[in-house]
Amino acid sequence: MSDIGIPLSSPYIDDDDRRVVNDVLNGRTLSIGPWVERFEGLLATTSGRAYAAAVSSGTSALHLIVRALGWSRGDEVITTPFSFVASANCLIYENVRPVFVDIDPVTRCIDPAAIEQAITPRTVGILSVDVFGYPADWAAVEGIARKHALAHVSDSCESLGTVRRENGRDIPAGKSGVAGAFAFYPNKQITTGEGGAVVTDDERVARLCRSMRNQGRDEGAGWLQHARLGYNYRLSEMNCALGFTQVSRLDEIKRLRSAVAARYLQLLEPLREWIEPPPTDPAVDLSWFVFVVSLREQFTAEDRNDILARLRARGIGCSNYFSPIHLQPYIQEHLGTARGDYPVTERIADRTIALPFYTALTAADQEHVVRELTALLTRPLAAGSGTR
Ligand SMILES: Cc1ncc(COP(=O)(O)O)c(C=O)c1O
Structure with a gap:
């Protein structure tokens, strides 16, 4: 890697x-x-x-x-x-x-x-x-x-x-x-x-x-x-x-992280056809932990994994937050859970991408991340459904 x-x-x-x-x-x-x-x-x-x-x-x-x-x-x-x-x-x-x-x-x-x-x-x-x-x-x-x-x-x-x-x-x-x-x-x-x-x-x-x-x-x-x-x-x-x-320093940290999140939300606006941004609500003063977008329905888990691999290959840290608990092998064995049990969880978990997110993340790095993501979302797919 x-x-x-x-x-x-x-x-x-x-x-x-x-x-x-x-x-x-x-x-x-x-x-x-x-x-x-x-x-x-x-x-x-x-x-x-x-x-x-x-x-x-x-x-x-x-x-x-x-x-x-x-x-x-x-x-x-x-x-x-x-x-x-x-x-x-x-x-x-x-x-x-x-x-x-x-x-x-x-x-x-x-x-x-x-x-x-x-x-x-x-x-x-x-x-x-x-x-x-x-x-x-x-x-x-x-x-x-x-x-x-x-x-x-x-x-x-x-x-x-x-x-x-x-x-x-x-x-x-x-x-x-x-x-x-x-x-x-x-x-x-x-x-x-x-x-x-x-x-x-x-x-x-x-x-x-x-x-x-x-x-x-x-x-x-x-x-x-x-x-x-x-x-x-x-x-x-x-x-x-x-x-x-x-x-x-929590108030200051929260403020800085909110500014990072706001920049991402703005940068990602033109990509709404392909991705859903994380939720916000005027009644919630959110202390941002990670910044996790969801690919839209036309993407498969394979498409998402391919995008993660390509982002990483370009030096961009990213992850598939979360891998559902009910599909972890030891949980399936212990509780008898299986794919299909929790469809909303599975649909979302198959399509999440956590982008680099931390208090001191710079605007220039965020622009670079979104540029690379845009290039991957708008190219013809190598893997996956081929429905786009
Ligand atoms: C939702 C949730 N619960 C529990 C934990 C466990 O915390 P720790 O890793 O400090 O044991 C985490 C940590 O990432 C978490 O995200």
Whole structure:
């Protein structure tokens, strides 16, 4: 494969970030120190929650929420197949059955209209995902959860900073449901290298998550006193210091990423015959995670894969976000899912192209990406349906 000249994603690190991490390294406390609490305080404020627990990844955040809610063998949780695998894996770890329902074709998030038909006597919860930063229909999911006495968990790993205006109120990502999860891998809006967080208003959930991330120790208990089964899902002081300075700049980062997205939307306007841009909504203050366009129906998955390969060969980072969870081989084996089960998810997943997208992406690089994409979309097809 050729060198990638314009990467798919890139972290946005400044001198403040370097300074705080260096300060931690110059001290004695590299774990379980003051930066964990500072970072958690900022995350709680950002998500409008009473509590935050910083953990080692978005996956561990989701896993701890599942454990704290007591979801276990025999339980079913309704969720989306159009997501990163961790949103289903966190259930499978605990022998909970993910029950997939299809997505809304515009928002690409779970379709609330499909949820109620999937409820059975074994259903204990709904796990929604804010796909590519775009909020799931939190109010609709909440309404269904309340009506059926189910717990709602919000996988907001991709949406830190997104705010939806609902009935005159601003609802931030992570605020919906009993608990929310964030993730801070380097492709995210803000990064801690690796990291994640649980946010919640439920004191019990917060306490359990904090205990379980620290090998089941209760607060104030001795190092070798373990009240329950736990894990080492802690996040180091270096990570938390970096997270603190990164989240402190979230408004600026959001603004820069919105400007990058707006430029793409404008540049892609002449390509509407071939591609559908990502959704926007005046009621949604979107914290852009990735920029994923969908090829129109006349393209096949083979056409899309050919375009991805050719973009990469031209040094342009790109990806087929997401490969549906229900079609992953181990999921098919475990749950008996198959192609055809979730047609909207499959139609979209076959045609997505994530373009290079990051906070410092330049206008010149975006113009180059769109020029190359235009050339590929308008040429006679080598692979695929030949319907154009
Ligand atoms: C929707 C979603 N859920 C969960 C995760 C898991 O986060 P992590 O990679 O930090 O474990 C991710 C990460 O990309 C994600 O996009």
